[in-house]
Amino acid sequence: MCKKIVIAIDGPAASGKSSVAKNLAEKLGFTYVDTGAMYRAITYLAIRKNIVDDVDAVIDLVKNIKIELKFENGLTRVFINGEEVTEHIRTPEVNAKVSEVSRIPEVRQELVKIQRKMGENGNLVAEGRDTTTVVFPNADLKIYLTADLDERATRRHLEYQEKGNNVSFDEVKENLKKRDTIDSQRKVSPLSKAEDAYELDTTDLTIEQEIENIIKKVEEIKAKKEMQN
Ligand code: DC
Secondary structure, three states, rough: OOOEEEEEEEEEOOOOHHHHHHHHHHHOOOEEEEHHHHHHHHHHHHHHHHOOOOOHHHHHHHHHEEEEEEOOOOOOEEEEEEEEEEEOOOOOOHHHHHHHHHHHHHHHHHHHHHHHHHHOOOEEEEEEEEHHHHHOOOEEEEEEEEHHHHHHHHHHHHHHHHOOOOOOHHHHHHHHHHHHHHHHHOOOOOOOOOOOOOEEOOOOOOOOHHHHHHHHHHHHHHHHHHHHH
């Protein structure tokens, strides 16, 4: 039996991680772990309960809920205590608060436990900010995805427009900039490029080119693993 393969992808907001990770997971038949969706789900619930600025209450919340991810037909469905929250976690309101919630160390500890558990049984693709450095430091393939801020803002703005969310380009860009700063400067598990990560700048690449690039690397890893068996 070939040993399982773990692919970890990190990078700043809207760098294309989700599209790449989803696509890879579907093509390879791997489990997809969208770690950002978990931080978003906690943030959404904290906003709904009106406790998002109360760190102790958020910690209490994360310790007492059950979060589940289900990857179906190219979509990550997110459930908290059995209630589906998928539709609510990618709004400007959640975007405005998610970096603050995700810098709470206790929140990270709880979510990292769940993420590692999802990786116990088989091949997987995980993506986020610390999957290459903290969650899966021994991943077989580590990728750091980047893209220009303007390109990232354009992609995210388009996503909002498609959903009928009326946010200006400048607002989107400002939010990305702010999140990048918080995510990469926080004390616990900041976004950073792992030394052994392969850096891929997606500014001028199509998703197909990105995937082709990564699949080649996965094939090399598979071949190496088979030789070792
Ligand atoms: O990838 P995303 O935009 O859905 O992530 C939302 C936020 O969650 C991001 O701004 C920071 C946080 N996050 C994190 O701190 N660690 C991760 N592994 C994934 C996301």
